[in-house]
Amino acid sequence: MRYAETGYNLEIDLTRGNIEKVETDPRDTELYLGGLGTNAKIIWDRVPPETDAFAPENVLIFSAGLLCGTPATSANRTIVTSISPQTKLFQYSMMGGFWAPELKLAGYDKVIMRGKAPNLVYIWINNDKVEIRDASHLQGKGAVETQELIKKELNEPKAQVSAIGLAGENRVFFASIEQARSSCSRGGLGAVMGSKNVKAIAVRGTKDLYLAKPVELMGLMNEVLEYTKWRNDNPIPNYMPILAGLGSPQEMKHDDEKWHTESFSWGNSRARRRGFWTKEIAEDWKETMATMQNRTISCFNCPNNCGATLTPPGKPTYMMKCFTKLTYTMAAYSDLAFGLSIAQMATEYGIDGYSGPQVMAFALELLEAGILTQADFPGMPEDNDGKFYWLLDKIVRREGIGDILADGTYWAAERIGKGADAFAHNNIRKHEQLPLKLGTMDPIYYLLYCCNEKATVTQIEGNFPQAPFATQEEKDAFVSDWFQCPSGRIKEVVQKWSFKGEFAGPYYPTPEMCSEIVDWQERMHYVDDCVGMCAGMSSFPLKPPYHLFNYPKIISAASGIEMDTDDLVKTTTRVRNLVRANNIIRGLRRVDEAPPEDHWNKRFPELEKELLDTYYKYKGWNNDGVPTKEFLHELGLDYVAEEFEKRGIYSETPSYELAAQKEKEV
Amino acid sequence: MGKRIIKTIKIDANKCNGCRACEVICAAFHATPKYSSVNPARSRIQMMRDPMRDIYVPVYAGELAKAECMGRNVYIMDGREYDECGFCRQPCPSRDLFKEPDSKLPLKCDMCEDDPPQKEPLCVQWCLADALIYEEREVEEDDTVPSNDMEMSIKALVDTYGLDNVVATMARMSEKG
16 A cells, blocks of 8 residues: 555656556655655666757656645645756756646656657546547647647546647747646756657546545644644745745735846846836836736645736736746836736747746847847847747747747857857856846855756745844844754854844855755755645745654655654755766766856855865765765665766866866966 | 524635645545545535636535436626536536546535534635635524425325325334334
């Protein structure tokens, strides 16, 4: 008997059209939990590092987290994992919505796809009946539209459908996978799905999912719900309102955008606009949101209403959450009405709301700089908003300049040449970042940006405050009921940390303290990504309902796997290092671990070196960022160490020395 | 005169965020043993949910209807067209709703009868959006005098079969329980 998980994966060979239901080893769940953890094991076992993202041999996994479908509030995430066409690294992108719980109820933990279908298909999973169906009539259809069309043709209004749009079909490197109000956006996994000729996966499940210690689990969940209610009524005082509550940042509810519009950068992540947020704009944008928004909505079994259904004038309804609200507006120096309208099209086409707008702004900068010319933009309208619509269309169709831009700023700059790379300035590991340009280097964020396998800071930051509190009273008050915090040392940092003086950045917190803080923040994400918990109830906000002390009990009650906090720490450390191992064999080294060069105006090279040195040591990695043989042995990952040895990774010249030699030669 | 508690769940459909927590907890509560499994298809509350049309209607399972209705209803409110039978709470031969997915036996909301009693039905407790609101009210009932309807019906039986036959039948039925 398996609890919380079903114990079965669906293995689909798209080339041959073969479908198998395969029982999984319960020992793997104990070692890697599920979701991201077991996905990382499958990619390690089956996808050699030489495999191209679009090769049929690449594997694309749609996984439910271990707790998805159980009564665990907000456990609804689908963890999609494969190799990214953009970064060429291990990529995991996650979405909330309703798909993962439905998969569990159909009797599966994962759908593992390999090969390539001979023509465009969609997969229909209806409990034990699984079909690969022709999707030629869905070619070119929008990602949202496709979900509706499939439910209709199956006559299954309760089916949940994950789908790609035109961008995925055309292998745009930042194509998304859309489902309900959520999407897997980062790293271009929609393009991998397109490369396999899979338009959508529909699932309907009406089976039972079993719980190991049900009464215990209910007691724990009642505590989570009680605390959630309390926490919703008590936002963190003296903290930016958008980050003071639970859930993902409540962009659909908050109309005050002073913080985003004045602290984040406009255009191709270039300029901050201080004083932008006037009374007139505040009223105008509030009116825009009120006119277009139908309702705020939640994902499966979640009380947080982070998303909304929106209907821009004259356009179909779509769903949105979080900061995509502003990324198009700010990239185009336009207004909210434009941003919400173009986002409707972009969602149907299925592109990442972070990378997409930045790529378009990048193209227009290149035009302005004379690196690209008018001849590259035939027929582009004169008006600013029109230019963005035009670019969006060209990119998702891979037409003309759009074909180059569809690879993202890094690869586009490489193909364009003529110094275009200076304009692809906001990337980590070839991947576009949030449009943020700040003053003095922040040591915690330095590590969060550098050492994050996903190259997306929102997916690794969270439980520790983003900035110091102003007064001692505020600091003491904050730590007084901070039971989620696993260490007295971290509490002490908050009590001392200040804007000025001895305990101010960048030298405080010290590299040792930063290591501990970053390790904890990151760990919370790894737990969430294994169990399928929404970060908005756990790793992302301050003082969340799920934490290192109730998680082991919840996982244990749901799955029957006995564990305490130490066990959970060890398991997530194992997963974290296996994920890293997947990147190490793909060539990731210390030189790749850097924030965008212009992210901070004031840099501290010596301190930054010390930060990385200290953090690597703390993590059990050598000075080039490779997990050591001894540490891997401790984690039971000897097979990783053996592979590293076989590939000569331990004996190679460190990447930073190679980089230094290269610099000397120049 | 007797007293009876009427249990009511008020549904504020405008507050519903469509998360289906109500279905999850209902299915878990009614599992055997209690809470041992989850399967929203067994839930006695079902979300009629279509975000693209802004339709969010939680519906509770009611009494089994042995036959389909002769006619059907489609409601249009505020320009939104709700599905056929969208508001109906009866398990019936026309659809799979409110039936056990394997045995197809009908389901019915029992307001989470429990020992000791729950303070509120579980769906209400788990709806943090406050779309489900529980209310109890006491009504007084005149339980001493048989209703005119019943008297008329029995009189019709007596007219047809004779008083002795009706009394004997009633006695036999009450012996059987």
